[in-house]
Amino acid sequence: MLIGRVGYLITEYYLSDAGACPKCGEKIPGIWHSSRADVRIGAPELWWTRAPREA
Structure with a gap:
């Protein structure tokens, strides 16, 4: 798996x-981030919660 x-x-x-x-x-x-460090990975405890959008 490349992206979960x-x-x-x-x-x-x-x-x-x-x-x-x-x-x-x-x-x-596809269109990918220029650096893997820029990709935000969600922690398991956040999988079922909603977060506000960033402006």
């Missing part, structure tokens, strides 16, 4: 900074 989700919440993210699979290097089509 619960609804809109990202629970796991394993794409490289180039938007590719870290094991085989295959580029995944």
